[in-house]
Amino acid sequence: xxEVAVIGVGMNKWGEHWEKPLRQIFTEAAILALxxxxxxxxxxxxxxxxxxxxxxxxxxxxxxLADYTGLAPVAAARVESACASGxxxxxxxxxxxxxxxxxxxLVGGVEKMTDVNGNEATxxxxxxxxxxxxxxxxxxxxxxxxxxxxxxxEKYGTTREQLAMVAVKNHANGSLNPLAQYPFKISVxxxxxxxxxxxxxxxxxxSPITDGAAALILAPVELARKLKKPIVKIIGSGMATDTIALxxxxxxxxxxxxxLAAKKAYAMAGKTPQDINLVExxxxxxxxxxxxxxxxxxxxxxxxxxxxxxGLTALQGKIPVNASGGLKAKGHPVGATGVAQxxxxxxxxxxxxxxxxxxxxRVGMTQNMGGSGGSSIxxxxxxx
Amino acid sequence: xxxxxxxxxxxxxxxxxxxxxxxxxxxxxxxxxxICPRCHSRSFETIVLPEAGKVVTYTIxxxxxxxxxxxxxxxxxxxxxxxxxxxxxQIVDCPFEDLKIGQRVKxxxxxxxxxxxxxxxxxxxxxxxx
Numbered sequence: 415x416x417e418v419a420v421i422g423v424g425m426n427k428w429g430e431h432w433e434k435p436l437r438q439i440f441t442e443a444a445i446l447a448l449x450x451x452x453x454x455x456x457x458x459x460x461x462x463x464x465x466x467x468x469x470x471x472x473x474x475x476x477x478x479l480a481d482y483t484g485l486a487p488v489a490a491a492r493v494e495s496a497c498a499s500g501x502x503x504x505x506x507x508x509x510x511x512x513x514x515x516x517x518x519x520l521v522g523g524v525e526k527m528t529d530v531n532g533n534e535a536t537x538x539x540x541x542x543x544x545x546x547x548x549x550x551x552x553x554x555x556x557x558x559x560x561x562x563x564x565x566x567x568e569k570y571g572t573t574r575e576q577l578a579m580v581a582v583k584n585h586a587n588g589s590l591n592p593l594a595q596y597p598f599k600i601s602v603x604x605x606x607x608x609x610x611x612x613x614x615x616x617x618x619x620x621s622p623i624t625d626g627a628a629a630l631i632l633a634p635v636e637l638a639r640k641l642k643k644p645i646v647k648i649i650g651s652g653m654a655t656d657t658i659a660l661x662x663x664x665x666x667x668x669x670x671x672x673x674l675a676a677k678k679a680y681a682m683a684g685k686t687p688q689d690i691n692l693v694e695x696x697x698x699x700x701x702x703x704x705x706x707x708x709x710x711x712x713x714x715x716x717x718x719x720x721x722x723x724x725g726l727t728a729l730q731g732k733i734p735v736n737a738s739g740g741l742k743a744k745g746h747p748v749g750a751t752g753v754a755q756x757x758x759x760x761x762x763x764x765x766x767x768x769x770x771x772x773x774x775x776r777v778g779m780t781q782n783m784g785g786s787g788g789s790s791i792x793x794x795x796x797x798x
Numbered sequence: 799x800x801x802x803x804x805x806x807x808x809x810x811x812x813x814x815x816x817x818x819x820x821x822x823x824x825x826x827x828x829x830x831x832x833i834c835p836r837c838h839s840r841s842f843e844t845i846v847l848p849e850a851g852k853v854v855t856y857t858i859x860x861x862x863x864x865x866x867x868x869x870x871x872x873x874x875x876x877x878x879x880x881x882x883x884x885x886x887x888q889i890v891d892c893p894f895e896d897l898k899i900g901q902r903v904k905x906x907x908x909x910x911x912x913x914x915x916x917x918x919x920x921x922x923x924x925x926x927x928x
Contacts, residue, residue, distance in 0.1 A: 533864040540863060546808055547829060550910065550922065551887045552859060552866040553874050560857035561876055568855070568899050613858040613894075657835075661876045661884040666855055 415512040419638035419798065420646045421631050422451025423757040428626035428745035429595045436470050436526040437482040440627040443750075444483045444522055447629035452641065456631065457516035459483070459490040462503030462523040463749035468538035470529050485520065496542035497698060499523060500628065500752025501782030501791030505651050508793075511632045518637075522629040523750035535623050539748070542785035544659040556620055556699065558660050558786040560612035563701035565666040567614070569716065572704065574614055576719035578605035580700035581618050581742050583722065587729055588739020590770040595624050595745030619700040624745030628753035630760065635798065644764045645798025650685065652678030653791045660786040667716075671790035672709035672781055679779070680711075683794040687711040690733065690794070691775040692762055694755035696783040697740040703727075706781055707735065710792070729770060737762060737770050752782035756793060763797045805920060812922040813907065815849070817883065818842035826883050849905040850928060851879035856889060856897050865911045877903055877925050891926040902928040 424446025431439060440461075448454060459480055467473045476490035495502040500523030507521035527535055540549045543558060553561075566572045582602055588594040600618060608618040638645050654674035657663055663670065680686060687710060695710070697703035704718030712733055713721040721727055727735035738744050738758040741751060759778035761767045778795045810816040811829050818830035822839035828847060833840055856875035859866070866872070873889040875897075888910075889903060903925040912919040 533867075536861075536863050547811075548886050549863065550808075550812075550920075551874060552862060552869065552872060552911070553886060554859060554861065554863055556861070557857050557859050557874055561855045561874075564857060564899070565855040609860075610858075611861045613860070615857075659886065661886045666876065 416514060417635040418508050418511045418632055418648045419635045420648065420756065420760045420795070421633045421638050421641055421643065422447045422453070423630045423760050424448070424450055425593055425628045425754055425757050426626070427593050428624050428747060430528045431625040432528065434625070436466060436472060436524060437478055439526060439625060440479050440522060440524040441482050443627035443629040444520060447520065447631050451631035453518055453631060456485060456488060456518045456520045458510055459485055459488050459520040459522065460503045460507040460510070461490065461492045462494070462499035462501070462752060463492055464494055464496055464499045464525060465538045465541065466526070468534070468541070470526050479522070495789045495791070496784030497696065497746070497748045498752055498782045498784035498789050498791050499749040500754070501780065501793070502653070502752065504752060504756050504793060505653055505791055507632050508648055508651050511634055517633060519632045520629060521632060521753060522627060523753035524627040525747035525749040526625050527623045527747060528625050547659055554612060556615050557612040559699035559701050560615045561660060562666055562705060562786070563614055566701060566704065569667055570719065572719035574606065575602055576723050577614070577619060577700040577704070578602045579722045580697060580703045581605050583728055584697060584736050584740035584742040587737050587770055588743025590768070591739045591744060594739040594743050595622060596743045597739070615699060615701070621698045621741035621746035624747040626745055626747035626750050628750045628757055630753060630757055638798070646760045646763045647796050647798045648793055649796045650679035650683030650794035652676060652682065653789070654678070655789045656787055658785060658788045663787070667705060669705050669709040669783070669787040669790065671787050672706055672783060672792065675790040675792040676710045676781070679792040679794050683796070685777060685794055689777050690779050691777050692734045692737055692759070692772045693779045693781065694738060694758050695735055695740070695781045696751070697736055697742050698746060698783070700742070702783070703735065703740070706783070710779070710781060729772065734772050737767065737772055752780070752791060755780040755782060756795070759795045763795060800920070805918070815847040815905070815923065817845055817847050819845045826881060828883050828885065847883055848880040851877045851903060853889065853897070853899055853901045853903060854878050854884060855899060858894055869911070873897055875925065885923070887924055889925045904928045
């Protein structure tokens with residue numbers, strides 16, 4: 415396999431883009447990535463998108479987006495793994511370059527979520543759970559993560575305040591990210607007094623509905639060395655799946671798919687959790703970040719809440735988690751999230767992250783997750 | 799809204815709690831599967847799930863999906879039945895303040911939701927305190 419590098423990144427402001435259609439949001443990010451890499455054509459394009467069919471009634475994104483980025487007749491694929499579609503796009507693009515099938519690949523992610531009302535968005539996101547045996551009984555995504563949160567609190571003594579601290583930390587980081595949907599700070603009190611969505615989770619425990627896209631350009635490392643930019647290599651890629659229904663998992667509080675994806679990525683990269691300088695994780699809900707830190711081996715099982723409270727995962731902490739603001743503050747256009755996580759790590763390793771720069775970062779990791787943990791994708795990056 | 803065939807084909811599970819037990823390793827699949835996730839055997843027999851168990855975790859849904867909008871707030875839990883199989887379903891006839899992890903519940907056949915005022919009524923299992 416060939417070594418693969420990220421040679422260009424592009425992301426626009428995330429939020430509620432009433433004035434822009436999906437094709438425009440995506441093309442804006444693609445232009446930024448192409449210009450950053452200094453290329454104007456690619457060998458193939460991989461797009462992560464969870465549900466353009468339900469959100470905007472548009473499928474066939476391969477044609478639409480190759481067409482509007484001016485890249486047609488390029489070979490293109492759209493990949494889907496619910497909220498991990500972006501991470502899967504990155505992994506698919508990586509295999510294209512690593513295998514030698516393509517030299518330069520555009521990896522993108524997009525979701526246009528505000529063209530439907532709240533009910534329709536809830537329905538579209540719910541399709542990531544088991545329609546017949548979870549959704550049929552009235553469960554929602556905040557509800558599924560609330561089931562995990564309640565079990566984690568009971569089993570490990572994780573507190574309601576510790577959950578809130580995840581959101582507070584990520585908003586503090588997001589306040590330093592001008593592209594974030596909600597670039598402002600919030601307090602623990604604000605989280606604890608926000609509207610209850612599914613006990614014990616409140617609205618400020620939840621990532622938002624977002625319009626957004628992200629894109630990056632991959633190429634073999636030998637090609638990247640000819641460019642002027644600092645080299646960011648992808649040194650590990652892992653993916654794993656698990657039961658779609660939360661109830662069927664061996665342990666409600668343990669995200670096995672993330673654990674297994676990380677195990678593969680660590681092995682490929684020749685790294686351990688102690689080697690990682692910063693991580694972007696899938697904090698779709700505050701409890702998710704706590705469970706994911708445990709599954710990635712960054713903290714002991716059951717100690718995720720305590721680690722957040724101790725400041726271990728803050729921007730100045732031992733292992734900064736979600737320097738970008740995470741899904742919580744940056745926004746969560748589901749198909750784009752996994753790609754944006756990789757962009758944050760690339761910017762950090764290139765030392766281009768401005769006020770949220772993690773000093774001396776050499777090794778970064780991303781973790782992107784579908785549904786309640788039915789699929790996970792982990793990547794490890796290193797400054798070349 | 800499910801089409802009639804989509805609703806009808808799940809009736810053995812939703813009305814009668816029919817599960818599939820692996821003839822090789824004893825794993826119980828609900829809903830039934832064709833390949834055992836534990837031993838990869840393809841040989842199953844139909845069994846009926848026990849109708850009691852205990853609450854593993856629960857939540858109270860305050861912001862419901864559209865078909866459940868007239869029911870919120872309502873409790874949903876994961877219940878481990880007495881043979882170890884876990885199901886997701888509503889916990890009803892129980893004040894929210896009395897819900898707790900570990901509490902004993904039994905299964906009852908109830909209405910889940912309906913299509914408007916004159917549409918199809920969807921049925922299935924719910925949990926009530928034992």
